[in-house]
Amino acid sequence: MGRIVRAPGDFLAGVIFVAVGVAALVIGRGYRLGTLLSMGPGYFPRIIGILFTAFGLVVAIVALRVDGEKLEPWRVRPIVLITAAIVAFGFCLERYGLVVASMVLLVVACFADRGRKVLEAIGVAALLTLIAWVVFVKGLEMPLLVWPEFGGTG
Amino acid sequence: MELLTNLGLGLQVALTLDNILYCFVGVALGTLIGVLPGIGPVATISMLLPITFKLEPTSSLIMLAGIYYGAQYGGSTTAILVNLPGEASSVVTCLDGYAMARKGKAGHALAIAAIGSFIAGCVATLVLAAFAPPLSEVALKFGAPEYFSLMVLGLVAAVVLAQGSLLKALAMIVFGILLGLVGMDTTTGDQRYTFGLPELSDGIGFVVVAMGLFGFGPIIANLETAGGRDIFTKTIGKLWPPREELRRAWGAIARGTGVGSLLGILPGGGAVLGSFAAYMLEKRIAKDPSRFGKGAIEGVAAPESANNAAAQTSFIPMLTLGLPTNPVMALMVGAMIIQGIQPGPMVISKQPELFWGIVASMWLGNLFLVILNLPLIGLWVRLLSVSYRFLYPAILIFCCIGIYSLQSSVMDVYIAAGFGLLGYVFIKLRCEPAPLLIAFVLGPMMEDNFRRALTIAKGNPAVFVSRPISGTILAIAVVLLLIAIAPSVRRRREEVFKET
Numbered sequence: 001m002g003r004i005v006r007a008p009g010d011f012l013a014g015v016i017f018v019a020v021g022v023a024a025l026v027i028g029r030g031y032r033l034g035t036l037l038s039m040g041p042g043y044f045p046r047i048i049g050i051l052f053t054a055f056g057l058v059v060a061i062v063a064l065r066v067d068g069e070k071l072e073p074w075r076v077r078p079i080v081l082i083t084a085a086i087v088a089f090g091f092c093l094e095r096y097g098l099v100v101a102s103m104v105l106l107v108v109a110c111f112a113d114r115g116r117k118v119l120e121a122i123g124v125a126a127l128l129t130l131i132a133w134v135v136f137v138k139g140l141e142m143p144l145l146v147w148p149e150f151g152g153t154g
Numbered sequence: 155m156e157l158l159t160n161l162g163l164g165l166q167v168a169l170t171l172d173n174i175l176y177c178f179v180g181v182a183l184g185t186l187i188g189v190l191p192g193i194g195p196v197a198t199i200s201m202l203l204p205i206t207f208k209l210e211p212t213s214s215l216i217m218l219a220g221i222y223y224g225a226q227y228g229g230s231t232t233a234i235l236v237n238l239p240g241e242a243s244s245v246v247t248c249l250d251g252y253a254m255a256r257k258g259k260a261g262h263a264l265a266i267a268a269i270g271s272f273i274a275g276c277v278a279t280l281v282l283a284a285f286a287p288p289l290s291e292v293a294l295k296f297g298a299p300e301y302f303s304l305m306v307l308g309l310v311a312a313v314v315l316a317q318g319s320l321l322k323a324l325a326m327i328v329f330g331i332l333l334g335l336v337g338m339d340t341t342t343g344d345q346r347y348t349f350g351l352p353e354l355s356d357g358i359g360f361v362v363v364a365m366g367l368f369g370f371g372p373i374i375a376n377l378e379t380a381g382g383r384d385i386f387t388k389t390i391g392k393l394w395p396p397r398e399e400l401r402r403a404w405g406a407i408a409r410g411t412g413v414g415s416l417l418g419i420l421p422g423g424g425a426v427l428g429s430f431a432a433y434m435l436e437k438r439i440a441k442d443p444s445r446f447g448k449g450a451i452e453g454v455a456a457p458e459s460a461n462n463a464a465a466q467t468s469f470i471p472m473l474t475l476g477l478p479t480n481p482v483m484a485l486m487v488g489a490m491i492i493q494g495i496q497p498g499p500m501v502i503s504k505q506p507e508l509f510w511g512i513v514a515s516m517w518l519g520n521l522f523l524v525i526l527n528l529p530l531i532g533l534w535v536r537l538l539s540v541s542y543r544f545l546y547p548a549i550l551i552f553c554c555i556g557i558y559s560l561q562s563s564v565m566d567v568y569i570a571a572g573f574g575l576l577g578y579v580f581i582k583l584r585c586e587p588a589p590l591l592i593a594f595v596l597g598p599m600m601e602d603n604f605r606r607a608l609t610i611a612k613g614n615p616a617v618f619v620s621r622p623i624s625g626t627i628l629a630i631a632v633v634l635l636l637i638a639i640a641p642s643v644r645r646r647r648e649e650v651f652k653e654t
Contacts, residue, residue, distance in 0.1 A: 009582070009583045009584060010319070010322065010583070010584075012583055013322060013325075013583040013584075013585055014325075016579070016583075017325050017329065020329070020332070021332075024332055024347070027347060028346065028347070031344065031346060032342075032344070035613060036608050036613035036614075036615060037608065037609060037612060037613035038609060039341075039604075039605045039608065040342065040344075041339040041341075041342045041344035041346055043605075044335065044601045044604060044605070045332075045335050045346060045347075048328060048331050048332050048335065049332070051328045052325065052328040052329060052332055055321070055324060055325035055328055056325060058321060059321050059322055059325055062321060069584065071582075072582060074582060075377075075378045077377075078373075078374045078377035078378060079374055079575070079578060082370065082373060082374050082377070082550075082574065083374075083571050083574060083575055085550065086370065086550070086554060086567060086570065086571040086574065087567075087568060087571050089554045089567060090554075090558075090564045090565075090567035090568050090571070091564075093558060093564060093567070094564055098555075102551055102554075102555075105550060105551060105554060106547050106550070106551060109546070109547050109550050110547055112374075112377050113377055113543055113546075116543070124544060124547055125547070128547055128548055128551050129551070131548075132551050132552070132555060136555050136559070140205060142555075142559050143562075144555070144558075144559075
């Protein structure tokens with residue numbers, strides 16, 4: 001991109017906005033528009049979709065002409081591990097119960113931080129899982145599956 | 155005096171054993187998250203929302219309100235002692251607060267921050283009690299076009315007064331409205347943007363969005379920079395400041411309270427802007443501005459008073475017009491809707507015990523905060539040594555269980571993970587997520603009022619301009635936007651935020 005794009009961060013933001021705006025318009029193309037007097041489900045989304053695309057274009061164009069901040073480097077490790085940890089929690093919770101889901105979430109998440117020892121991660125995970133169990137299952141009596149198979153609720 | 159009878163009613167509600175307890179829990183939690191950097195009121199309130207659904211509406215709002223203004227208190231502690239703002243609204247307090255701490259006067263700074271916050275909180279509560287009822291009476295006369303225009307004004311003001319790029323902030327608003335469209339169209343029952351997922355037909359939960367953007371996103375971003383917090387002022391020193399410092403602080407507290415109260419009412423204002431503006435004002439009127447940044451007590455007193463005052467007066471537009479002016483208020487609106495209360499001008503007349511109960515609880519909360527923050531300061535200081543290494547896994551597990559428990563939906567957890575990624579991208583691209591969240595909550599209401607206004611007007615879009623009140627509100631919005639775009643103001647606006 002070099003000198004063509006003066007503000008790479010803003011340019012990327014603009015491109016994302018345009019992409020989402022266009023997607024909203026394309027997905028919403030089948031929604032009935034209706035009239036101003038009695039609007040269908042598609043009227044407001046159409047306005048918003050056009051507005052968003054337009055704003056995205058302006059943001060991107062301004063980024064071509066006005067100097068802005070450089071794009072910072074993105075570190076893959078926390079992005080991937082934190083997201084994976086949360087998704088894994090969702091995957092495990094109803095299948096294997098809170099204890100397994102929580103341990104998986106926390107151990108994976110601990111490794112998102114550099115220089116973490118395995119034992120420390122397991123220790124932190126076990127302690128927080130215990131706290132979560134006390135607070136949510138015992139204290140607030142939330143109907144959560146705690147253990148796989150022999151658990152049931154509560 | 156009607157005000158006194160009303161406050162009496164409020165005190166009756168606030169002083170029940172349950173509500174005293176929830177108020178205390180709220181402000182204690184608020185102080186805690188204020189002290190802990192890396193977690194703010196938005197993430198905390200969204201974590202606690204599922205729990206509050208089981209409480210009485212009044213109790214839950216008393217507790218949530220306590221978290222918000224409590225966080226403004228707690229934020230000052232880390233700002234002064236560690237030079238790290240626990241909350242965005244305490245950023246300016248770092249300048250002179252930490253400078254005072256390095257001179258061994260941390261105790262004085264903490265005491266002035268607490269005293270200022272207390273005075274500001276009490277005054278702002280009175281402002282809330284005095285201004286909300288008349289405002290809500292005016293608002294009762296509003297029809298659909300007025301409400302639509304009001305929301306436009308609220309959103310415009312939210313970006314004009316916010317930090318960062320105006321253009322991107324406007325785009326974020328539209329993004330928020332767009333996300334708010336997901337789900338079943340309330341008027342026709344058609345599904346929109348649900349991708350065939352039944353979980354999406356009620357729309358994306360605002361707690362899910364808030365936790366993703368304000369809880370998960372910042373965690374990912376914070377882990378990029380392994381931050382140590384060793385700079386640590388161990389000695390707090392004497393708490394009560396010498397007479398000469400107190401004398402100088404009074405004026406600053408009074409001005410900070412005024413500035414904060416005023417900016418809190420404005421849409422987009424709130425605690426952050428209040429503290430910035432109050433600091434700038436002190437610096438401008440000081441005889442010797444060079445003292446600032448080197449431990450001027452006014453530089454602590456003014457912003458700390460202002461952020462607390464603003465936190466309280468920002469309830470005025472929310473409780474009278476149903477208009478959230480910042481992300482925390484947006485969460486409050488969401489909480490009220492789930493509790494079956496439609497936020498708006500009807501709240502004061504239909505549920506006086508709710509409104510006055512919250513107002514009265516703020517006094518109580520401020521009293522608790524002084525006790526929590528002055529005699530018990532040592533306890534919070536010890537908490538400062540909790541490392542982010544242990545903090546973020548705790549935030550994660552509490553958020554995840556909280557999201558799931560909203561409606562026992564694993565899909566919500568996945569969606570929140572997605573919003574966490576989005577939140578991270580926003581941080582990297584310097585897009586403020588706050589306008590998005592406000593617009594997300596307002597979006598469905600905007601569409602509803604837009605439709606109704608045009609149906610009433612027989613399809614004539616001129617209705618928004620031709621009705622005098624609606625037209626005036628829109629004109630104000632346009633003027634605000636034009637002023638913000640004007641080059642001289644734009645430069646000034648950047649200066650205000652940069653000068654820290």
